[in-house]
Amino acid sequence: DAGVIQSPRHEVTEMGQEVTLRCKPISGHDYLFWYRQTMMRGLELLIYFNNNVPIDDSGMPEDRFSAKMPNASFSTLKIQPSEPRDSAVYFCASTYVTGELFFGEGSRLTVL
Amino acid sequence: SQELEQSPQSLIVQEGKNLTINCTSSKTLYGLYWYKQKYGEGLIFLMMLQKGGEEKSHEKITAKLDEKKQQSSLHITASQPSHAGIYLCGADKRLEYGNKLVFGAGTILRVKS
Numbered sequence: 001d002a003g004v005i006q007s008p009r010h011e012v013t014e015m016g017q018e019v020t021l022r023c024k025p026i027s028g029h030d031y032l033f034w035y036r037q038t039m040m041r042g043l044e045l046l047i048y049f050n051n052n053v054p055i056d057d058s059g060m061p062e063d064r065f066s067a068k069m070p071n072a073s074f075s076t077l078k079i080q081p082s083e084p085r086d087s088a089v090y091f092c093a094s095t096y097v098t099g100e101l102f103f104g105e106g107s108r109l110t111v112l
Numbered sequence: 113s114q115e116l117e118q119s120p121q122s123l124i125v126q127e128g129k130n131l132t133i134n135c136t137s138s139k140t141l142y143g144l145y146w147y148k149q150k151y152g153e154g155l156i157f158l159m160m161l162q163k164g165g166e167e168k169s170h171e172k173i174t175a176k177l178d179e180k181k182q183q184s185s186l187h188i189t190a191s192q193p194s195h196a197g198i199y200l201c202g203a204d205k206r207l208e209y210g211n212k213l214v215f216g217a218g219t220i221l222r223v224k225s
Contacts, residue, residue: 004154033213042217043155043200056212091154100145101202101213103154 006092006104014112018080021107024073025094033101034067034077035091043091049075082111115139116201116216124222130189133219135201137182143204144177144184145213150197158186158199188221196223 005024013019025032033048047057052069060067064083069075079086089108093101117136125131135144143162147155159168164179172189188195198218205214 035215043215045212045214048212089152093155100157100160101147101155102157105154106152108152 004092004094004102004104006090006107008107009105010108010110012110012112013082015083016081017111018078019082019086019109019111021077021090021092021109023075023077023092023104025075025092026102027073029094029096029102030072031095032069032075033093033095034075035093036088037091037106038088046077046090079109082109084111087111115205115214116203118199118201118216118219120219121217122220122222124224125191127192127223127225128190130187131191131221132188133186133199133221135184135186135216137203139182139205141177141179141182141184141203144175145202146175146184146186147200147202147215148197149200149218155200191221191223193223193225196221 004026007022030051034046035043036046037043044059046059047067048055049069052072065079067077087110089106091103091106093103095101115138119134145160146158148158149155159175161175161177167176174187177184198220200215200218202213202215205212
């Protein structure tokens, strides 16, 4: 299996632009998580899905952030409009039981 | 507030030395997980502990769960440069609608040759 696949690996954009991060979970996994990692706040859970349904989005910082999972093999995290404080590494992870998460390589976002 | 406190925040050890990283929870632990992260990469699962007093080992890394103290420790014996990275503990946070995995801030380990 190719593992969890995220794209893009690196994104540099200007404040105010829309950013879309993509994730392909491991086939057969029914949980998908989006995390954000920064030096200041560490690894934070933003939202997670079970069977494509958002279960807990309490970690989403504000309305500028939205996440979707239209099918079992694809999810997106969108930031609109982006701000410099959104700069971070965004990780997607999947699992079929909670606990042993399989992480993607991350998407490093820089908002200028 | 951080539900999982890791200590130390960072440490530098000489190759061959032993070291211990601690993870303390402010709430009851139902499951404790250890992950390792290389800078700029994703997290790699190391071990999962669920029962009080449980201890697991993988190569030179041993993790224990002291459920009564709501604490887990990760011990590395005879450290090597390959052990360098960020170690994160994670715990199941039980909610009405399911569980979610929350993480500590991480411990940065550097191993000097």
